[in-house]
Amino acid sequence: MARYELKLPKMGESVAEATITNWLKQPGDHISADEAVLEIATDKVDSEVPSEVSGTLVEQLFQKDDVVKVGQTVAIIEVEGGVVVDAPSAPASIEQPTPQVAAAAVEIEKTVETARQFTAAPVSSGTPPTKEEYHNSDRFYSPLVKNIALQEGISMSELESISGTGAEGRVTKNDILAYVEYRKNAPQQAAPAVSEPVQSTPQAQPVQSQPVQQVAPVQEAPKPAAQAEPAKVPVSVNGQDEIVEMDRMRKLISKYMVESVQTSAHVQSFIEVDVTNIWDWREKNKDKFEKREGEKLTFTPIFMEIVARALKDFPLMNIAVDGDYIIKKKAINLGMAAALPNGNLIVPVIKNADQLNLIGMAKAVNDLGNRAKAGKLKPDDTQGGTYTVTNVGTFGSVFGTPIINQPQVGILALGAIRKVPAVIETPEGDFIGIRKKMFLSHSYDHRVVDGALGGSFVKRVADYMEAFDVDRDF
Incomplete structure (x- = not known):
């Protein structure tokens, strides 16, 4: 076998x-x-x-x-x-290691055994944690970190208090080993029985000054977690209520939404657009388009094509923020927010959207949308976005105030298209007519995007929509 x-x-x-x-x-x-x-x-x-x-x-x-x-x-x-x-x-x-490997293995075994004996004594209070206890957390911990925590008797509450230095604040091997070292040293300063023998030696004075240098940086780990944790408001629950735990995707969405609001200074600009020309052109060509290209023609690829064009006019909307630095993106990669059947949200990305014609855009939109609904998206399909568009009109919303997809600086919400009475200007005079109109809601990061830029960008999108060529081919 x-x-x-x-x-x-x-x-x-x-x-x-x-x-x-x-x-x-x-x-x-x-x-x-x-x-x-x-x-x-x-x-x-x-x-x-x-x-x-x-x-x-x-x-x-x-x-x-x-x-x-x-x-x-x-x-x-x-x-x-x-x-x-x-x-x-x-x-x-494996049975015949080299002398160097054998020597190294012996040293590692000695180190591990010494660490176990050295750290076993301080951890004696409370009930020892179990492996199952570490699975009851929304925070990610690698198997190595969990094993170290289990061996060292670190409780779940202690593990949650450690500030990680890894990706997305994850606790690394070095983080938990530093915490173990801190726990090992802390009882020596708190227990008088331990300090008495030390005071009888000439080295007692320097020992008292060292903990200030060692403990101070290690104590920084638990503090940010405690300060960042908001006060929980008690929720009243009765026998008729149902308690449902969020699934993993909903937990991530919740985390990202809160982080975005806490990171960016959200500001919105709204503008109403007459899209009668786009409506009429699509009604005239959608059947022909599907017959020739084998793809359905929705409003989304038309709007995405226009947004990509406007981003080329305003490259400072196609940026990302990294701390105190602004990253100007060369590629225009449009994120397309899509609702999943289970109610969750995902944002697949159309790469190099400014290089696609309407046919290419329609194929990309339909492909990503279909695979998103079927759960067949690849991880790389959601990476690299530089600007996001969300269609809130799908659910009948007239406009909205979308939350920015970090580290981008802008997101455009497309409202529902409605038939409304409007004043139509002609050389013969003004009159009232029925037009198809929609609202564009532009959320942008006021840290780096001023009102003039944010407002001018959404106005350019509106101008392109209203000037849509009804005689164009696809």
Whole structure:
């Protein structure tokens, strides 16, 4: 029997890790080639990991909610016959290590054993944590961090208080080891029994001055978490209420929305647009377009084409903010906010939107929209956006105040198209007529986008819409 290592596949240039959300196969289950074995999730996209071979799943190397790096082996599949594919190193190579490797292994074992003995004593209060306890958190912890916390007897509340220095504030190996060192030193200054022998030696004076240097930087870790945590308002619940936990995607959306509002100074500009020409042109050409190109022609690709054109006129709307720096983006990558069947939101990105004609834009919009609804988006499909458009008119909203998709600086909401009475100016005079109109709602980051720029941009979009050529071809 050959053994095949199922690895976490590469999911785009900007994706380095994913979280296991569900195992679809259990040890002992038969797996067919190209059959999904587990479900994973990145920050915005959920997807499946299929097996490239047929066989039997013999081992799961990670558990649900574990964070796995791209390229790591997540499972072992036993394949009938054939050669070993991506198999682990042969036992023979492990049984005969070089002298350098053997010496290093002995030193590591000594270090681990010393660390266990050294840190076991301070951690004696309370009930020791269990492995299950670390799964009851919305915060991501790597298996290594969880194992260190379990071995050192760090409670869930302590782990939550540690400020991480990793991506998105995650606790790294160095963070938790620094906390362990802090816990190890802290009791020595608090317990008088420990300090008495030290005072009897000439080195007692410098020992008292050192804790000020060591403890101060380590104490910074718990403080930001405590200060950032808002006061929770108690919620009244009775027997008729139903309590439903947010799914992972909703938790992420909630987190990103709050962070965006806390990061950007949101300002809105609104403008009403006459889109009668666009309405009439689409009604005239949508059947012909679908017959010739095999794609449905909605209003979205038309509007996206116009927004991309306006961004070329106002490149300072196509920027990102990184601390005190402004990054001017060369590519115009339009995010297209889309609602999923479960009510969640996702923003696939149309890359180089300014280089697409209407046909290319329609194909891109339909492809991303269909794959979003089917849950077939790849992680890279939601990366690299420089500006976002959301169609709130789909749900009948006239206008809205959308939240900026960080680190972008603007987002445009398209309202519902309505038939309204309007004053029509002609050389023969003004008269009242029925027109198709909609509102554009432009949210922008006032830290870097002034009202003149934000207002001028949305006005340019409106001008392009109203000047739409009814005789154009597609």
